[in-house]
Amino acid sequence: MRKVIVILAVMLANFFVEAQVKTPQASPAAKVEQVVGLTNIQIDYSRPSAKGRTVYGDLVPFGKNWRTGANANTTISFSENVKVCGKDLAKGKYALYTTPKADSWDIIFYTDTNNWGLPEVWDEVKVALRVTVKPETLSKSVESFSIFLNNLSNDSGVLELSWERTIVSVPFTVPTQEAAMKSIEKTLAGPSAGDYFAAAQYFYQTNGDLNKALSWVNSAVSLSPKDKDVPYWYLRLKSLIQAKLGDKKGAIQTAKLSLEGAIKEGNADYEKMNKDSIAEWSK
Template sequence: MKKLFFTALLTVVTLSVQAQVKTPQASPAAKVEQVVGLANVQIEYSRPGAKGRTVYGDLVPYGKNWRTGANANTTISFDQDIKVNGKELKRGKYALYTTPKADSWDVIFYASTDNWGLPENWDESKVALRTSVKPQTLMGSVESFTISINNVTNDSASLDLAWERTMVSVPFTVPTNEVAMASIEKALAGPSYGDYFSAAQYFYQSNNDMNKALTWVNKAIELTPSDRDVPFWYLRLKSLIQAKTGDKKGAIATAKSSLEGAKKAGNSDYEKMNKDSIAEWSK
């Protein structure tokens, strides 16, 4: 019995040790993060090695779609709309596929990113962008497949794929000027109605200067776009501030407006809060 117990214990210990064994991946994972102008670009991929093999035209056949790396999808994401080789590409995350050929490469941004390698069933409708570029012959050999962002300026960069003695470079541009001008115009135009609401809300919740809070919530209401109803939660905040300043008559009138807006929106929580406050302030 003791022998059986120690044999079982040894087996458990052995399995536990085996479960902790770590070995390097054949194609290690890599991540690239680069700011181009005001746009953030992120790439995640795995890096197979050449290991003395002929890569393009042999390991990676010409004329066939390639996963462009190893293991799970190679993905690339942009947080702004960009142009790739002059073509529009919407902000988002894409799987990066390629079709290598001796004299040109197709580079494909594919909308589905949850495949292991190539999709089992290729869906052309998921091709967000396809562009063609010429391969370049490198002077030296690149052992590990490498994706990088190079030639970075305020408005552009290149997505470079290098392996063995071949590199393809895909130029892209980012809307730096448009984003910067929009930011400048917004800043120079002053706070938005949402900014005024947030300031008023903070002052109310922190029991700060209620007169300033009332000024700011009135500004938020005033700046609400004419094609929208004044948000009922804005009116609710104003009524609370009015009540806190001692203007219960004004608070009741504002609460009634908030109540109507809450009813229209079907928000029962705000309906109840406004009814309860009106009853309290009417005493």
Template sequence: MKKIIFVFAMMIANYAIEAQVKTPAPSPKSTVTQVVGLTDVEIVYSRPSSKGRDVFNNLVPYGKLWRTGANANSTVSFSEDVIIDGKKLAKGKYAIFTTPRADTWEVVFYSDTDNWGTPETWDETKVALKTNVKPENLNRNVESFTIGINNIDNNYAHLELSWEKTLVAIKFEVPTQKAAMASIDKALAGPTAGDYFSSAQYYFQSNGDMTKAMTYINKALDMNKDKPFWYNRLKSLIQAKQGDKTGAIETAKLSLASAEIAKNQDYVKMNKDSIAEWSKK
């Protein structure tokens, strides 16, 4: 019996040792983040190395769709809409696929990013944008496949693919002026109803100045013509905390009516429970 237990213990110990073994990935994963103007760009990809092999028109055949990297899809994410080759690419995350040739590369931004390598079945409806780019010859050798963002300006940058002695630079334009003007206009227009609601909520939840909380929730309600049920719910709670149970009940009834129309049962129950509690003498 002791022998059996000993053997079993050794098996567990060997398994634990094996489970801890780590080795370098042949094509290590890399993440690149960059702000271009006011647009956040993130690239996630794996980096194969040439290791003495001829890359283009050999390891990566000309005229065939390439995963543009190794392992899972190489992806790029834009926080704002961008312009590539005069065409809009909506903000979001895309897989990058390419078809390399000696004189031109076709670059595809594909909306399905969950493939391992190229898609098993190509779906043209998932092609968000295509563009053709002329490759450039480098006077140096790039051992490991590299995707980067260079030539950064407030209004544009280049998404660069480089490997061996080839560079492909895809220019993308970002809406910096539009985003900056929108930010300026918003700031100069003053606080929104949501800003006042959040401020009132903070004062209430932190047991702060209830007079200020009431001022802010009233401004939020004045600015929002729809009078959301969660706005009135907060106001009723503030009124109750101030000792105005009569006002709290009336406001809770307004919140209840709106919640019933919206079929939000959570707020319906909360308002009914509060009205019952505040109605007690």
């Protein structure tokens, strides 16, 4: 009898889990993803609808901070540093708050994005940027609150907030030329020390061409900053490749250099590995 009761309880539990009622959200979630030049921008927000109500000055009071949507924070993120209305804004993720007024709007980028709507306690220190723009009147009413990225070019765009008969446009610029030049210079300069090290490590670990691996790790060593010691993990890899190629004398010399670096940096693991390898290769 007890077994039957347990089985029935499990069946009922499964029924209630599977029978959860699903209904549409009053303010459905939306996402905007856009690449502007070389900058990735993402906006996550919820879209309330007017439903015959007067929005600005009533549902959304003038002169008070607004969550700029519904439900959790409306957030906007930038993969690069940008300028909004000509003012600097560091790359990162922000809550997007606004202060609507009849003749102007404050647009606020707030560093704390973990609030449900407005923060319980507003902290002005968390305001990364505040800019003021002029609202415009639309010829046609917008039923659901909408955020778009429009007027896109390689270097700029406009963040648009529209609802009812009001649209607010926030111009921004992105550092496309700067990012492109960095990419060009890095590519034309050739692989970095880290790139050569990674390639050599892969070939060593997968039993690839060890002569190529040795050439690459030598390039990694030679490209290391001249004002700093060669990374001891670079030298450790070189010694392992040399040993695998049968050059135990060279491997010991390189391992001793790696050992010196490990001791200097206080890395006990590399210190032990190098000592063990030197002892093994010296037999």
